[in-house]
Amino acid sequence: MRRTVYIWGEAERFANYSRAVEAAGGRAVFGSGSAGQAALWDALLLPGGGDLEPWRYGQENTASRSLEPERDRAELALLEDFTAAGKPVLGVCRGLQTVNVFFGGTLAQDVPGHGALEGRDRLHAVRTAPSALLPFLGEKALVNSAHHQAADRLGTGLRAVQWAADGVVEALCHRRLPVWGVQWHPERLEASPAGRDLLGAFLALCG
Numbered sequence: 001m002r003r004t005v006y007i008w009g010e011a012e013r014f015a016n017y018s019r020a021v022e023a024a025g026g027r028a029v030f031g032s033g034s035a036g037q038a039a040l041w042d043a044l045l046l047p048g049g050g051d052l053e054p055w056r057y058g059q060e061n062t063a064s065r066s067l068e069p070e071r072d073r074a075e076l077a078l079l080e081d082f083t084a085a086g087k088p089v090l091g092v093c094r095g096l097q098t099v100n101v102f103f104g105g106t107l108a109q110d111v112p113g114h115g116a117l118e119g120r121d122r123l124h125a126v127r128t129a130p131s132a133l134l135p136f137l138g139e140k141a142l143v144n145s146a147h148h149q150a151a152d153r154l155g156t157g158l159r160a161v162q163w164a165a166d167g168v169v170e171a172l173c174h175r176r177l178p179v180w181g182v183q184w185h186p187e188r189l190e191a192s193p194a195g196r197d198l199l200g201a202f203l204a205l206c207g
Contacts, residue, residue, distance in 0.1 A: 003203045007028055008046075008071065010030060014028075016188060043088040044082040044089045047093075049093075053067055057101045087178070095181060099155070105152070111148060115148050123144055125142055144185050178205045
């Protein structure tokens with residue numbers, strides 16, 4: 001049975017996530033609803049996109065752009081729904097940041113050296129904690145970046161498990177709940193084991 005992964009938004013906007021989920025053996029489902037979705041689907045995926053509104057983590061807007069207030073409201077409500085149900089959540093790039101804010105963390109509004117280069121993802125090395133709750137990532141890996149914000153103070157219950165050379169958090173997970181976040185883009189790492197392994201392990205949480 002293929003596990004269903006709910007993504008808030010339009011299928012056309014997030015087609016690469018749909019392809020990646022299907023390649024890992026799941027099925028992506030798209031919609032505009034937030035309340036009650038955890039009762040319908042196996043897991044929640046929060047994809048990349050614009051920045052969150054800084055007031056949501058107690059800051060003035062100093063460098064945030066491409067704000068998506070409606071999406072902020074919907075995805076935070078979905079996090080409430082899925083975490084209350086104990087169902088798996090995966091946050092990708094903006095999604096990691098949304099997870100961190102949901103649990104009471106803050107964001108660094110502008111982080112140099114991690115944005116796309118001439119419209120293409122920036123590739124860089126990361127190190128993963130040996131005792132990480134995501135051991136399939138490997139102690140060292142090469143991942144992709146296309147972001148200018150990052151997790152700063154971690155939210156309650158969250159643990160950083162992977163870092164870039166400059167200390168930016170590249171992956172985190174909740175200590176008790178099946179909630180993961182990566183700052184990189186597994187849906188754009190088709191040729192890398194890191195992308196395939198992450199999505200496959202995420203779907204396995206649904207079992």
